[in-house]
Amino acid sequence: MAKRKTAVAFKGTEEQEGQLLAFIEQHRSMQGNLMPVLQKAQEIYGYLPIEVQKIIAKELGIPLAEVYGVVTFYAQFTLNPKGEYKIAVCLGTACYVKGSGDVLDRISRKLGIESGGITPDGKFSLDATRCIGACGLAPVMTINDDVYGRLNLDEVDGIIEKYM
Amino acid sequence: MSTVKLTINGIAVEAPAEATILEAARLANVRIPTLCYLKDVNPLGSCRMCLVEVKGARSLATSCIHPVNEGMEVTTNSPALRAARRQNLELMLSNHRTDCLSCSRSTDCELQALCREYGVDQYKFGDSGLEADYEFSMPHLVRDNSKCILCRRCVAVCRKNQHVGVIGTNERGYDTHIASAFDMPLAETSCVACGQCIAVCPTGALTERDDTGKVWEALADPGKHVVVAPAPSVRAQLGECFGMPIGTNVEGKLIAALRRLGFDKVFDVDTAADLTIMEEGTELLERLNNGGKLPMITSCSPGWIKFCEHYYPDLIENLSSCKSPQGMYGAMMKTYYAEKNAIDPKDMFVVSIMPCTAKKFEIGRDDMSAAGAGIADIDVSLTTRELAQMIKEAGIIWEDLPDEEADPAFGVASGAGHIFGVTGGVMEAALRTVYEIVTGKTLDAPEFHDVRGTKNIKEAEYDLNGTKVRVAVTSGLANAAELLERVRAGEADYHFIEVMACPGGCVNGGGQPHQPGDVRNFTDLRAVRAGALYSEDSGMALRKSHENPVIKELYDTYLERPGSHKAHHVLHTSYVKREL
Numbered sequence: 001m002a003k004r005k006t007a008v009a010f011k012g013t014e015e016q017e018g019q020l021l022a023f024i025e026q027h028r029s030m031q032g033n034l035m036p037v038l039q040k041a042q043e044i045y046g047y048l049p050i051e052v053q054k055i056i057a058k059e060l061g062i063p064l065a066e067v068y069g070v071v072t073f074y075a076q077f078t079l080n081p082k083g084e085y086k087i088a089v090c091l092g093t094a095c096y097v098k099g100s101g102d103v104l105d106r107i108s109r110k111l112g113i114e115s116g117g118i119t120p121d122g123k124f125s126l127d128a129t130r131c132i133g134a135c136g137l138a139p140v141m142t143i144n145d146d147v148y149g150r151l152n153l154d155e156v157d158g159i160i161e162k163y164m
Numbered sequence: 165m166s167t168v169k170l171t172i173n174g175i176a177v178e179a180p181a182e183a184t185i186l187e188a189a190r191l192a193n194v195r196i197p198t199l200c201y202l203k204d205v206n207p208l209g210s211c212r213m214c215l216v217e218v219k220g221a222r223s224l225a226t227s228c229i230h231p232v233n234e235g236m237e238v239t240t241n242s243p244a245l246r247a248a249r250r251q252n253l254e255l256m257l258s259n260h261r262t263d264c265l266s267c268s269r270s271t272d273c274e275l276q277a278l279c280r281e282y283g284v285d286q287y288k289f290g291d292s293g294l295e296a297d298y299e300f301s302m303p304h305l306v307r308d309n310s311k312c313i314l315c316r317r318c319v320a321v322c323r324k325n326q327h328v329g330v331i332g333t334n335e336r337g338y339d340t341h342i343a344s345a346f347d348m349p350l351a352e353t354s355c356v357a358c359g360q361c362i363a364v365c366p367t368g369a370l371t372e373r374d375d376t377g378k379v380w381e382a383l384a385d386p387g388k389h390v391v392v393a394p395a396p397s398v399r400a401q402l403g404e405c406f407g408m409p410i411g412t413n414v415e416g417k418l419i420a421a422l423r424r425l426g427f428d429k430v431f432d433v434d435t436a437a438d439l440t441i442m443e444e445g446t447e448l449l450e451r452l453n454n455g456g457k458l459p460m461i462t463s464c465s466p467g468w469i470k471f472c473e474h475y476y477p478d479l480i481e482n483l484s485s486c487k488s489p490q491g492m493y494g495a496m497m498k499t500y501y502a503e504k505n506a507i508d509p510k511d512m513f514v515v516s517i518m519p520c521t522a523k524k525f526e527i528g529r530d531d532m533s534a535a536g537a538g539i540a541d542i543d544v545s546l547t548t549r550e551l552a553q554m555i556k557e558a559g560i561i562w563e564d565l566p567d568e569e570a571d572p573a574f575g576v577a578s579g580a581g582h583i584f585g586v587t588g589g590v591m592e593a594a595l596r597t598v599y600e601i602v603t604g605k606t607l608d609a610p611e612f613h614d615v616r617g618t619k620n621i622k623e624a625e626y627d628l629n630g631t632k633v634r635v636a637v638t639s640g641l642a643n644a645a646e647l648l649e650r651v652r653a654g655e656a657d658y659h660f661i662e663v664m665a666c667p668g669g670c671v672n673g674g675g676q677p678h679q680p681g682d683v684r685n686f687t688d689l690r691a692v693r694a695g696a697l698y699s700e701d702s703g704m705a706l707r708k709s710h711e712n713p714v715i716k717e718l719y720d721t722y723l724e725r726p727g728s729h730k731a732h733h734v735l736h737t738s739y740v741k742r743e744l
Contacts, residue, residue: 005346050346063329065319065353068345072335079346 006080007113007120010051016044017055024059034060034070038077047081080118083125085163089115089141092131099153100139104128106156107141124163170236185216185227185238190686196240197249197278199366200315201228203685205324211315212252213278216240224248250282258289259338260367261296261310267368268553274366274680275313297341301349303528304357304373304521304674309341312369317681318342318361325667327642328471330355342369354474354744356641358467358665359521359547359674364684372521372675375544376554382513382543383426389507392422393431393493393574394517397585397670398548400696401519404677405552406562410689413696416567421555422517423568432570433516434577436493437584437593438709439718440464443735444486444590445598445709446726448660452631457481459636459651459658462590464488466526467665467674469739471641476648477741482661485736487532489584490516490523493574494541495534495734500722501574502535509535516545519585519673522665531737547675576714579701580610586694587639587669588615588622591662595626595635596708602628610707616698618668618690621647623658635660640667668694 023040027033037060041052048071057064071077089095089104104126108114111124118125134140137149148159166181172192179188189196200211209226216227219237224245227238239245256275264270279286294310316333319342323329330353334343344353362370382388399415408414422430444462451460463469463484472479487495493516498509516523526532527542534541546554555562569575580593592612599607614624615635620643625634636658638647644663650656666673668690679689701707709715723731 053345063323063332064345065330065332066323069332069334073333 006047006049006118008081008118008122010049012045012049012051019044020052020055021059024056028060034062034067038067038071042077045081047078049079049081078116080116080125081122083118084123085125085143087124087126087141087143087160088129088132089127090130090132090134090139091128092135092138094131094135095139098138100141100151102153103139103141103151103156106153107160110157110160124160168232168234168236170232170234170238172238173240179232181232183232185218185225185230185232185236186214186685188232189216189227189238189240194240195682196227197281198228198681198685199274199278199313200317201681201685202317202320202364205364206315206317206320208316208320211256211313213249215245215248215252217242217245246282249278250284253279253282253284254286254288256313257284257286257292259292259294260313261292261294261308262286263311263368267311268371268374269368269678272678273368274682276367277680299343299350300373301351302355302357302525304359304524305350305362306371306373307342307350308369308371309343310369311367312342313367314340314342315366316342317364317366318370321360321364325640325642326356326358326360326471326665327475327645328354328356328358331361354471354742356467356470356474356665357522357525357674358641360666361674362521363672363674363676363678364681366681372547372550373524374550375524375546376550376557378544379515379546379554382515385513387511388513389428389511390426390513390515391429391431391497391501392425392427392515392517393433393436393570394418394422394551395433395490395519395523395585395670396437396582396589396697397519397673397676397693398517398551399700400585400671400693401548401676402552404679405549410679410683410687411692411696413700415700416569417562417565419570420565420568421551421560421562424560424565425554425558427515429571429573431493431497431574432577432581433489433493434581434584435574435712435714436489436496437581437590438578438712438715439492439496439735440486440489440584440590441580441593441597441709442715442719442726443492443731444484445594445601447484447486448594448598449602450727452633452659459656459661460484461660462662463737464584464590465522465663465665465670466520466529467522468641468644468663470522470525470742471644471665472663473739473742474744475645476652478652479648480739480741482651483739485732485738487735487737488523488526489581490518490526490545491532491541491737492735494527494532496574496718498535498539498541499734500718504722509539510537513543514541516542517548517551518545519548519670519676520545520666521547521674523675529737530740534734548673549675549677552677572714574714576706576712578709578712579704579707580709581712582704583697583701585670585697586616587664587667587690588612588617588637588662589669589697590664591615591635591637591660593709594660597710598633599626599628600708600710602631607708611702615662618688618694633660634658635662637662639664639669641665643667671697
């Protein structure tokens with residue numbers, strides 16, 4: 001599972017924490033406040049690392065295990081920040097039958113991270129996506145706004161190396 | 165109490181208006197199978213074993229959470245229901261590592277029992293193909309999620325009964341699994357090792373760490389002097405592992421079985437319980453008379469101690485410095501007993517039989533080496549269940565065992581020592597001794613009824629020669645947390661508090677025999693099991709710790725007096741603040 005502790009050091013600021021605490025204060029008495037608090041926290045920090053989940057657990061008086069359970073249940077929450085270069089490999093049907101699963105594995109091995117993960121230097125994050133609507137170019141991946149289509153496995157390493 | 169009338173399989177029943185169909189069915193002597201349901205703790209309706217037909221309803225109802233209604237007509241046994249339950253079980257097996265021949269819960273597994281009842285085809289959906297998925301970072305527990313059926317009983321008891329909540333349901337769909345936050349090892353969380361999760365697990369997903377191998381090895385080693393002693397509550401429960409009714413006291417057979425396993429000496433932790441009372445009672449009087457930190461809180465329950473260290477570190481000074489009875493027994497074995505019998509403590513192997521999994525954690529605490537040189541006071545702590553396993557493996561015929569008595573050197577105990585295994589027992593035992601010491605009077609009827617029973621928090625006030633002593637007793641860590649919040653807030657002015665980690669005390673400990681939901685949901689195990697210890701106590705002549713001749717001898721020949729320098733070195737300990 002990629003939803004574990006992130007490899008990147010936490011860089012949250014006091015200002016961000018202040019924003020989160022203020023939001024929690026406003027919603028303290030609200031029933032079912034965990035979801036809106038998590039959404040707000042992700043809006044503030046961009047992701048939900050253990051440091052942020054611990055603040056939420058403590059403030060709301062909910063065990064960390066329960067907070068984490070909710071975070072990992074919903075696909076909208078992420079435990080990892082996005083990297084400087086966001087690699088997205090399309091696993092839509094057309095790309096998948098054209099071998100994008102192997103492309104994903106190749107990048108995963110090259111960078112030493114799983115889908116949903118980020119390299120410790122914060123440079124690359126890797127995600128598997130649903131169909132991005134470029135089936136004619138299958139298999140496809142994107143790195144930020146650059147699109148790479150009709151990939152064959154042998155060129156994948158070279159493409160990644162251009163960004164290193 | 166208002167009631168409603170309904171029929172279960174055509175049998176007319178009058179049930180309390182707030183009853184569930186499951187409960188009403190019991191009144192008609194009809195058993196409905198359950199797997200995830202635990203009364204008051206886990207009313208989820210997720211396993212869907214308890215499905216019933218309700219006339220007029222659109223779909224099958226989960227009887228464990230479905231309330232009764234006036235005029236309801238319920239069917240619990242029909243071809244459609246049996247098929248639905250069978251298919252649910254087959255679906256569970258499709259995602260269960262079916263390992264029955266080597267699983268430690270085999271013949272004692274709720275899933276296996278239901279599969280037998282419903283004639284399930286284990287391979288209908290193919291083999292699960294799952295591999296073992298172990299977590300064993302704590303010394304007391306092994307989790308194997310490949311056998312987990314996601315009933316969530318463990319999550320519920322951890323959070324609701326124990327106020328700990330270090331496990332939860334992570335991720336979703338096929339990836340759903342029970343684990344700590346961020347899948348951290350349990351050892352990095354504030355898990356208190358109470359083992360309540362193990363006690364309620366219906367399958368082999370949660371088990372204690374099996375330490376019987378180390379004991380077999382020591383027993384086979386002619387160079388080792390191997391001694392053993394059972395905790396108070398073990399005698400009230402071990403019989404359950406051999407088909408005896410819940411609440412049967414099997415002290416005599418227990419001692420006989422231990423002797424037949426080959427232990428060199430069979431002692432009794434109840435003797436150490438009496439010793440605990442002498443030390444703890446003295447400490448209480450010391451604190452009362454010299455302005456010490458109050459309320460003093462008992463320290464017999466290692467799950468409670470770890471909970472306090474994590475969650476109430478500000479109350480550590482309130483904890484009695486006494487080691488638990490297990491700790492005192494081990495320390496006395498490797499010092500006093502070793503010296504008296506001229507045995508090198510290195511050549512001794514000390515085993516305790518405990519109702520508890522936290523005791524496996526306790527023996528590894530920093531301070532548990534009275535003999536010094538890194539020699540552990542206790543070498544192995546086994547649960548009641550592990551002992552039952554050893555007895556079976558040794559080919560001992562339980563039914564034919566005679567009643568025997570423990571070896572007298574450390575095997576004579578008072579009734580006060582016996583009742584340690586029940587919530588309120590330590591308090592009552594302490595009161596018997598403290599009352600007589602302070603007032604100089606003899607208690608003709610040494611029962612303190614106010615501190616008995618299964619109420620969540622019990623309170624009482626006693627007059628000790630003009631001094632009012634206010635006491636409180638609680639068990640289950642959620643109840644303890646409620647009580648301690650009041651202490652923390654300065655709203656409670658108790659002098660002495662007894663806390664046991666497990667609801668009902670040791671009789672309901674995490675190392676006690678498994679009882680299926682079927683039994684747990686309709687029997688108050690805490691009360692029935694406690695009865696065995698109270699009745700033993702009431703039939704005894706020796707009922708007060710300070711009258712125990714062995715205790716007197718220990719002080720006369722070794723420990724000098726309660727609270728002496730020597731006693732502190734051997735019998736007392738300290739605590740550490742732990743992170744949350």
